[in-house]
Amino acid sequence: MSKLRILVPVKRVIDYAIKPRVNKANTAVETIGVKHSMNPFDELSIEEAVRLRERKKVPVEDILAFSAGPAKSQDILRTAMAMGADRGIHVVEEKAELEPLCIAKLLQKVVEEEKSNLVILGKQSIDDDANQTGQMLAGLLNWPQATQASKVDIEGDTCTVTREVDGGVETLRAKLPMIITTDLRLNEPRYASLPNIMKAKKKPLQKKTLADFGLDGEKRLKTVRVEEPAARQGGGKVESVDGMISKLKELGAI
């Protein structure tokens, strides 16, 4: 039975509770002075990795948290370590946000160098909403993939995953190594306790650059513009159920 070496990529994004604003030049969303946190789906990935260790069904040798992004991404790597990751790798990239294909190529190299046999990613990051990186990585590595997982069970080398699909769930089984992406119902991430936050400060955090992996981070997609979505004119209130029915008729909805 092989020991699990789990890689968990995490992304620093604008906090989920904050309403993003488009900048005046219509080139991007304002990020300066806006609260950032770990992508919620990535918290689930870390939590699942830590739970795999705690379940003790399969020995977990290593949980490696990874992030690529500006210097501040370090904070979320520390959070991941406070939740239970053993160490972190930070690819420092200040200029531009990396595209999923580039991240997938980066992760492929990390997997090869670190001999990971399980990668748990969030199903999507709540900023670009692309839902691609895990699948792309699985394709590049030619590994099995189980996306949108709501239940993960590993026994020996066999991984059984329940996935959220349109209309319900389906269950897949594959042998390690494999790629799993998390859905919101997979688990309830823990809060990092103060002692664990303190301990996390001493855990190893390696800094690297894209060039260390032989990648340049060049963008394939050019941003033409970023706009505010068309505003809805809401606020039409009615007093009663009858009022609602007649208004709906007026609008042609019933």
Next chain:
Amino acid sequence: MMPPIRNALLRQATTCLRQTQPTPHLHLSRNTTLQRLLSTLAILEQREGKLNHSSLAAVTAAQRMGGTIHGLLAGSNVKPVADEAAKVDGLEKILYIENSDYDKGLPENWAPMLVENIKKGGYTHVFAGHSAFGKNLLPRVAALMDVQQVSDITRIESEDTFTRPIYAGNAVLTVQSADTPKIVTVRGTAFPSGAAEGGSASVEEGVDPKTPCPTEWVSENLAKSDRPELGTATRVVSGGRGLKSKEEFDRLIPALADALGAAVGASRAAVDSGFADNSLQVGQTGKNVAPQLYLCAGISGAIQHLAGMKDSKVIACINKDADAPIFQVADVGLVGDLFETVPELTEKLGSQS
């Protein structure tokens, strides 16, 4: 035509057009040279011998772009489905791959199969619905072809420029792709499929590289319902945390949905509290819906929920908190106790029909 030649011509045509037109946006309708060179492969879905009509969104999107459109279907006994799909308006050819290995839509063998067919056909574009199937599969295909995919598009601006929502629909991004082919998933509600008739496509067998699949499909558990499917329903009735319990949700929401002939949806809070099944969740992490009428009760209107429904034609809400954010997007809002107003609404709507 050989794919490399096609691509070279396409690039040339695009360059010429850029030089002669004052705006960078291509006017596709007038652009016949380019249109002739565009060719899209639309990935169609089928289940147990039935064509999934919501997957035709890929065809609708391809039609808006122009050029030739081929459809692709794979699975066991898929020929009759291919014949059915051949009647879909706008398709020139249907490729079908008869092999039960593709029945469960597993990306491990679907992706190499698609890559083979895309290369053979020399397609400039590959479109699929942004469904659980398309989301799972297309990025794997994109990586194998070294392409940066464009996910969940809501608008096509030109053959290389697409618009998609980001940040849970709080911003709208327009991107231009330089990759070939362009691999794109489309939001079904933004490209509703038209009539599945009137076409007369040829039906041909596609390439089957028969890649072994390392993943074993074990089982599925799909919620059974006689109601319209949530993603494509013209009316949706949704309930949230305000319903307080599964019993109240089951008592009030399906009855109102039935009175309107609507699908049932739910907020994440309602799903997490166990009031409703996961598959009914509407929002950033659940389904995107854009029905004619979205009627919700006991939903506050968090941004993650709005992301999934704010493109609905008419939004109506019932909430006892007059300051709930849902009222800011609702065309019709009723401030009141849903335990009184929902049954009254159900009764009055039921007596009318």
